[in-house]
Amino acid sequence: MTINSFIYCEKVNCAENIIIYKGILSRSISVESLDHLAKTKKLKGSLKKIIKLTNQNKDEISDLLNQEYEAPLVLTSKLINSKIGSVILSRVAEIIYPNKVENKSISVPAIRAALINGIVKGNGRINLIQFLKSYPNKNIAINYSALSKVINKVESMNDLVEFFSGSPLDKLKNINSI
Numbered sequence: 001m002t003i004n005s006f007i008y009c010e011k012v013n014c015a016e017n018i019i020i021y022k023g024i025l026s027r028s029i030s031v032e033s034l035d036h037l038a039k040t041k042k043l044k045g046s047l048k049k050i051i052k053l054t055n056q057n058k059d060e061i062s063d064l065l066n067q068e069y070e071a072p073l074v075l076t077s078k079l080i081n082s083k084i085g086s087v088i089l090s091r092v093a094e095i096i097y098p099n100k101v102e103n104k105s106i107s108v109p110a111i112r113a114a115l116i117n118g119i120v121k122g123n124g125r126i127n128l129i130q131f132l133k134s135y136p137n138k139n140i141a142i143n144y145s146a147l148s149k150v151i152n153k154v155e156s157m158n159d160l161v162e163f164f165s166g167s168p169l170d171k172l173k174n175i176n177s178i
Helices: 031-040 047-056 058-066 073-080 084-093 102-120 128-134 145-165 168-176
Strands: 017-022 025-030 096-098 138-141
Touching: 017 031, 017 145, 025 031, 025 047, 031 047, 031 058, 031 128, 058 128, 073 084, 073 102, 084 102, 096 102, 102 128, 138 145
Parallel strands: 017 138
Antiparallel strands: 017 025, 096 138
């Protein structure tokens, strides 16, 4: 006698809210309102107020939310489970983590799961909305101060690369060839 078996799994919820923290202040944005902006380029809810308050461009934010990245599943899985991938995820986990749980042993696997599930849903591609809809926690916390530090470092590195890839580097090259 053969018994057909199946695994029953209750619906795993995805992220519903993003809570941005800066010091003791916080602001919540629903993932649904971000998804609506990405699909329609129209604002609603608290996102509408935040965009107006911060004087951001809704079209640029919509484009950012829809920006897709090719990410082959096997290669991405190997990368995020490698030593360097673990270091990167550990640093990302200082910025994004399950709300009120700043524990890397929880946040790093959550980020891994969101990446892999988002890539699977996107057939080898991922965007920010897919990542958020794949994040295995109802509320995502974003540490604005930590994010701001990373953005400043990236901008500084970009400025440095631009400086050295411009004319000063050409002048140094010409001096060395004499």
